[in-house]
Amino acid sequence: MSKNKIDTRLEKFFSDFNPNVGELDKPNIDAGENPIYAWETDPNGLITVCDGGIVKVLGLLPDQAIGNPLMSFQLSPKEQNKLRQAIQNEQLPIEIELFAKSETKSKRMVRYTIYHKLDEEGKVEGFRGYCELLEPVKKPKLRFSNSPKKSIQTSPLSEPEEAGLKKNTQELSPEFGQTSPLMAEASTDEPLKKKKPIKKRKTAFESDVIEQVRELASVDEGMTKTLTLLQETSEMDKTKSTLSVSSKDIAGLSLVKNHFNISGSVWTAQAQASFEDDKTIAIPSINGKPAILASPLKLRDEKKGVIEIIDDKPNRVWKDEDRLFLQEISHQLGLALENSQLYSTIQKELSERVKAERETLRRNNDLSNLNQIGQQLSQLVNQQQIFEIIAPLVQKMMNVENLLLTLVNKDKTLLSFPVCLVNGINNNLAPRPMQPGYQESMLEDRKPLLINRNLSATLAEPKIDHSNYLPYSLLAVPLLTGDRTAGVLSVFDYQNEDAFDQVQIELLSSVAAQVATALENANLFNEITNTLQLIENRQRVQSKVTDAVAELSLKGSAEITSFLESLAQASLCERAVFAEINNLSWQIVASYTSPESNLSETTSVYPNVEAEELVEVMEDLEKIGWHSRSLSNASEPEKQWLIANDIQSILILAVKRDNKLDGFIPLEKHASVEEWKVEEINILRTASEAFSNTLIREDLLKQLRGSLSETENLYSASHQLALASTMQEMIMAVISSFSTSEVNRGEIVLFDYNMEGRISRMTIVANYSDDSTKPHFELGHEYAVELYEKLFSSASPVYFDHLADATIDEILKEIFQDQEIHSLAVLPLWSVNVQTGVLLLETNKPHRFSILEKRTYPPLVDQMSTAIQNLRLFESTQIALAETELLFRISSGIANSSSMEELVSLVGENAMPKNCESLQLYIASDAR
Numbered sequence: 022m023s024k025n026k027i028d029t030r031l032e033k034f035f036s037d038f039n040p041n042v043g044e045l046d047k048p049n050i051d052a053g054e055n056p057i058y059a060w061e062t063d064p065n066g067l068i069t070v071c072d073g074g075i076v077k078v079l080g081l082l083p084d085q086a087i088g089n090p091l092m093s094f095q096l097s098p099k100e101q102n103k104l105r106q107a108i109q110n111e112q113l114p115i116e117i118e119l120f121a122k123s124e125t126k127s128k129r130m131v132r133y134t135i136y137h138k139l140d141e142e143g144k145v146e147g148f149r150g151y152c153e154l155l156e157p158v159k160k161p162k163l164r165f166s167n168s169p170k171k172s173i174q175t176s177p178l179s180e181p182e183e184a185g186l187k188k189n190t191q192e193l194s195p196e197f198g199q200t201s202p203l204m205a206e207a208s209t210d211e212p213l214k215k216k217k218p219i220k221k222r223k224t225a226f227e228s229d230v231i232e233q234v235r236e237l238a239s240v241d242e243g244m245t246k247t248l249t250l251l252q253e254t255s256e257m258d259k260t261k262s263t264l265s266v267s268s269k270d271i272a273g274l275s276l277v278k279n280h281f282n283i284s285g286s287v288w289t290a291q292a293q294a295s296f297e298d299d300k301t302i303a304i305p306s307i308n309g310k311p312a313i314l315a316s317p318l319k320l321r322d323e324k325k326g327v328i329e330i331i332d333d334k335p336n337r338v339w340k341d342e343d344r345l346f347l348q349e350i351s352h353q354l355g356l357a358l359e360n361s362q363l364y365s366t367i368q369k370e371l372s373e374r375v376k377a378e379r380e381t382l383r384r385n386n387d388l389s390n391l392n393q394i395g396q397q398l399s400q401l402v403n404q405q406q407i408f409e410i411i412a413p414l415v416q417k418m419m420n421v422e423n424l425l426l427t428l429v430n431k432d433k434t435l436l437s438f439p440v441c442l443v444n445g446i447n448n449n450l451a452p453r454p455m456q457p458g459y460q461e462s463m464l465e466d467r468k469p470l471l472i473n474r475n476l477s478a479t480l481a482e483p484k485i486d487h488s489n490y491l492p493y494s495l496l497a498v499p500l501l502t503g504d505r506t507a508g509v510l511s512v513f514d515y516q517n518e519d520a521f522d523q524v525q526i527e528l529l530s531s532v533a534a535q536v537a538t539a540l541e542n543a544n545l546f547n548e549i550t551n552t553l554q555l556i557e558n559r560q561r562v563q564s565k566v567t568d569a570v571a572e573l574s575l576k577g578s579a580e581i582t583s584f585l586e587s588l589a590q591a592s593l594c595e596r597a598v599f600a601e602i603n604n605l606s607w608q609i610v611a612s613y614t615s616p617e618s619n620l621s622e623t624t625s626v627y628p629n630v631e632a633e634e635l636v637e638v639m640e641d642l643e644k645i646g647w648h649s650r651s652l653s654n655a656s657e658p659e660k661q662w663l664i665a666n667d668i669q670s671i672l673i674l675a676v677k678r679d680n681k682l683d684g685f686i687p688l689e690k691h692a693s694v695e696e697w698k699v700e701e702i703n704i705l706r707t708a709s710e711a712f713s714n715t716l717i718r719e720d721l722l723k724q725l726r727g728s729l730s731e732t733e734n735l736y737s738a739s740h741q742l743a744l745a746s747t748m749q750e751m752i753m754a755v756i757s758s759f760s761t762s763e764v765n766r767g768e769i770v771l772f773d774y775n776m777e778g779r780i781s782r783m784t785i786v787a788n789y790s791d792d793s794t795k796p797h798f799e800l801g802h803e804y805a806v807e808l809y810e811k812l813f814s815s816a817s818p819v820y821f822d823h824l825a826d827a828t829i830d831e832i833l834k835e836i837f838q839d840q841e842i843h844s845l846a847v848l849p850l851w852s853v854n855v856q857t858g859v860l861l862l863e864t865n866k867p868h869r870f871s872i873l874e875k876r877t878y879p880p881l882v883d884q885m886s887t888a889i890q891n892l893r894l895f896e897s898t899q900i901a902l903a904e905t906e907l908l909f910r911i912s913s914g915i916a917n918s919s920s921m922e923e924l925v926s927l928v929g930e931n932a933m934p935k936n937c938e939s940l941q942l943y944i945a946s947d948a949r
Contacts, residue, residue: 080124292329303339312337398539428508494520500537585613674709748787771858
């Protein structure tokens with residue numbers, strides 16, 4: 022056969038070929054099968070692809086399905102649970118029959134066939150499958166006549182003809198030498214019974230398919246074509262001929278009666294032999310058996326499938342023209358499939374690039390939202406206002422409708438829920454005592470918790486505080502304030518598994534850190550406000566007391582002698598004393614003795630009196646706040662004590678601080694035995710309480726001054742940290758938070774970790790010193806890990822007032838001494854439960870770190886750690902953007918280049934390594 026004749030047949034063949042193969046990817050719903058539609062989902066279970074077959078199955082359009090969760094789309098809660106349990110408890114692929122809701126809300130029995138959707142690396146990236154309507158489709162059925170089988174009569178071949186046939190026929194081994202006869206079996210006389218259609222994979226030798234082949238033979242000159250491609254799909258029917266392709270299964274298409282159908286097996290053993298031997302096989306029609314022509318299909322010089330043609334026309338003999346024609350078709354089809362795969366690869370690369378750009382934009386947007394959250398929270402000092410903005414901020418950041426904010430009291434006995442969002446609606450939850458649960462565990466381990474599936478098997482509690490139902494995905498992070506865990510921030514997804522990832526852990530942790538800082542600042546502000554209110558109440562009470570109280574309020578405890586003098590004059594007693602209880606002994610602090618009495622002012626009437634000797638006095642002071650006795654009603658031990666001190670009658674008033682007995686004021690009468698009256702006692706008790714209030718007020722004022730100073734320093738330093746654009750400015754902001762502090766040097770040391778999670782490098786990235794003449798390490802200096810790791814690795818701040826006396830390595834002491842460092846504060850920088858480095862605060866002379874400094878530095882360092890992390894994230898984002906831009910510029914240049922010189926120039930301008938002077942391109946040629 023001439024080449025021109027083959028080309029002419031190929032042109033005619035491909036001119037009638039429809040290149041739109043989109044409809045071949047799913048079974049034909051009109052080929053006698055029940056209506057079906059195919060679909061695919063993303064990793065979150067959301068439908069991303071749906072074909073038009075859904076119109077016949079559920080009466081819906083594909084757009085109505087896309088974007089909805091597969092687990093709940095058109096399914097009742099009961100059916101959703103069935104589908105969920107089937108996917109969780111069984112190994113895919115699975116088939117399950119469910120009642121689905123149609124467009125008219127009627128229920129239809131649908132069979133779901135579900136597979137894993139895999140990427141090129143074999144990783145699961147979602148689900149795929151199809152849904153089949155099990156209700157019978159009204160289609161005309163093929164009827165078989167009761168006439169006896171007809172055999173095809175053929176005339177015997179002459180020897181030359183037989184020799185010609187042998188030229189075009191390949192000798193097969195015995196196991197492939199037989200084929201099933203291509204004729205339908207006789208039907209029985211019994212009428213066809215109506216029965217539920219059963220899904221069964223058919224081969225070309227089953228009766229109804231053979232009948233279709235015979236009908237097609239009368240129209241298309243007795244020829245039937247089938248195309249079978251090797252792919253990794255379901256296992257072939259073991260009773261049929263299989264291709265030995267190393268455990269790979271086959272799936273392809275068959276063309277019968279102008280209809281394409283899914284094919285799960287080859288029709289003949291000759292097709293299998295053609296694939297295995299990589300040869301074209303031609304079998305003529307002999308003794309009523311069909312003629313078979315099979316040729317292997319190759320992609321990139323690898324066997325990928327086989328094309329087989331079966332013709333049951335008698336005496337059909339395949340010519341060389343037919344064999345060459347089929348081989349050329351196989352070659353052209355292989356090229357077309359290879360081009361299609363190449364196009365899909367390019368599309369995937371473009372999709373991944375767009376995905377990377379979108380991810381970069383999303384991260385930038387997240388950083389912007391975090392900054393906005395920090396600014397809003399820093400302006401609030403009221404807890405209720407903070408609670409009101411948490412829900413919308415977290416919704417915006419995390420794209421969730423369910424969240425729970427849990428706070429624990431200082432005693433860690435009670436959990437409260439100020440924010441509870443259920444499906445976007447705020448709910449009020451009552452506080453509850455602490456009990457075993459994931460929130461209580463997080464308060465102890467201080468680590469984020471991510472559960473993306475099987476919560477019932479992971480959580481100890483059968484239900485959570487947020488809802489009576491367990492979600493499919495849970496993400497919770499602790500609210501950390503220094504070394505204390507204030508609560509837990511949780512978000513939930515009740516529709517999808519694998520809803521959260523590592524990026525969202527970092528985002529929610531950043532939000533939690535800012536919320537925890539805002540709540541801590543609000544608590545501090547509330548404490549100051551409550552203290553001021555308490556002082557105001559005490560001052561209002563003091564304004565209504567006696568002149569002695571007014572004088573005490575005017576002069577304070579520093580003029581306690583005048584106060585005692587007023588009390589003595591009001592009670593007409595000779596002596597008034599104020600004594601404090603110290604180590605169960607009474608020690609006189611101040612006393613007043615009337616000048617008209619004969620008592621000496623220097624005489625101590627309570628020399629080292631043990632409290633056990635006056636048990637009754639101590640009990641009354643604790644219970645009722647006063648104790649009065651005279652010689653007439655005193656007990657014998659107390660009477661002996663009164664006589665020994667020449668006291669006729671005594672009234673002892675308790676002085677308490679924070680409801681604890683701190684001291685007492687005894688009023689002694691040495692000349693009169695008159696008993697103390699209740700009215701008088703009450704008035705004097707008012708004075709003693711006023712004195713107690715004065716002492717408390719002075720303590721509170723002292724605490725207030727310290728708290729105000731601490732708040733002012735903390736706010737100023739926090740504000741400077743927020744404005745700092747470099748790490749050196751951050752160090753200056755922390756050091757300047759105390760104007761009276763002797764800290765004048767600082768360093769930021771960041772850690773690098775190896776693959777085992779251990780510190781591999783400790784590098785100075787920023788330093789500050791107010792005296793440049795002092796020796797110090799330069800930027801970029803690396804500390805020896807084996808020497809400094811024990812000192813720098815710490816979960817909480819460490820303070821060394823005197824390094825010379827510290828319990829550290831002697832080598833470190835010598836190094837610090839060489840740098841003239843006498844005091845040191847090691848403040849760890851933590852981010853997402855990983856220590857990223859330390860802040861070192863140093864002094865050139867001995868310095869004792871105050872309690873105020875120890876309370877102020879940790880929150881500042883936490884804020885600094887967040888700022889450094891955000892700064893490093895921003896820098897890495899900028900680098901990634903620059904690399905993306907360079908790659909895009911190079912790829913665009915390569916695509917637009919027209920010569921080798923342009924390619925060399927493009928690489929030299931954009932990707933030549935540093936210090937390289939020339940670039941040469943060598944092209945290897947196959948010519949010898």
